[in-house]
Amino acid sequence: MxxxxxxxxxxxxxxxxxxxxxxxxxxxxxxxxxxxxxxxxxxxxxxxxxxxxxxxxLVQAFFIPSGSMEDTLAVGDRVLVSKLAPGPLDVHRGDVVVFVDPGGWLEQKPDTRNAVQRGLEEALTFVGLLPQNAGEHLIKRVIGVGGDTVECCDADGRLMVNGVSIDEPYLKPGVSPSETEFSVTVPEGHLWLMGDNRSNSQDSRSHLGDPGGGAVPMENVVGTAALILWPFDHWSLFRNPGDTFAEVPEP
CATH class of the missing domain: 1.20.5 (Single alpha-helices involved in coiled-coils or other helix-helix interfaces)
Incomplete structure (x- = not known):
């Protein structure tokens, strides 16, 4: 065994x-x-x-490429834009808006990115992980809405809206409200837009001879600036300067 x-x-x-x-x-x-x-x-x-x-x-981030809105916005700032206006909310005088170039406002620059860089950037921008570059977008301040008459200037060099002179606290220190004299009536459904750095802003004044007389169709507006996201030391909310236009009568 x-x-x-x-x-x-x-x-x-x-x-x-x-x-x-x-x-x-x-x-x-x-x-x-x-x-x-x-x-x-x-x-x-x-x-x-x-x-x-x-x-x-709802909201979208945009990159600021120029100094036309100094000192409110600096080159390189990232701005969060609310898409609720125009739409559920209205656009008002004094708002800062991002809008699509209505034609001829932006100088077309050659795209130096290769196909991979372009595709990756466009994909990340599409999903909202990168701020929208200013390829076809601009940012300016609303001075007049449809029906308003905007003029430069009164005896003290101030802009007038519907016959009322306005004091503009958002202007870059040292610049005048406008070095170009004009008097326009904004078509219905349009906006009269100007930069805060008036001496360095190709805005509605530069397109008086265009269709619409320099006014931008409301349908071109992407939204209103809500806050500066980046850099952190520039972080701030946008507030409408209501007192500036408080005495302006409706057209």
Missing amino acids: AVTNDDETAPADGRRRDRARGRGDRAGAQPRKRGWLRETAIVVVSALVLSVIIKTF
Whole structure:
């Protein structure tokens, strides 16, 4: 009769159990890994969809490329723009708005990006992870709305809106309200837009000979500036200078 050595069989049985346990652990790890990847993908896709919805209907960030709105905005500032106006909310005199070039306002510069850089930047901008570059967008302040008569200037060099002279606290220190004399009546559904740095702003005054007399169609307005996002030391909310236009009568 054969004699079994327990000391010899026990390690073999233990190794078999360890191998079986290892296979079981690996088999269990695969579903957990697939579940983690699926949950991560759902979170990422949901975040991107939410970002696109927010950018399309609520707010969008824009990059400021020029000094036409100094000292309210500096070159390189990132501005968050509310898309609720025009729309559920109205655009008012004194608001700062981002709008699409109505034609001939922007100098067309050659695109020096390669195809990969252009595609990546456009994709990240589309989902709202990069601020919109000013390729076809401008930012100015609303001075007149549809029906208003805007003139330069009174005896003290101030702009007049509907016959009332206005004091403009947002102008860059040292610049005059306008070095160009004009008198325009803003067409209905349009805006008369000017930069805060009037001596360095190609705004409605520079397009008096265009269709619409320099006024911009309301349909070109993307939204109103809500706050400066970046850099942090420029962080601030935009407030409408209501007192500036408080005495201006409706047209």
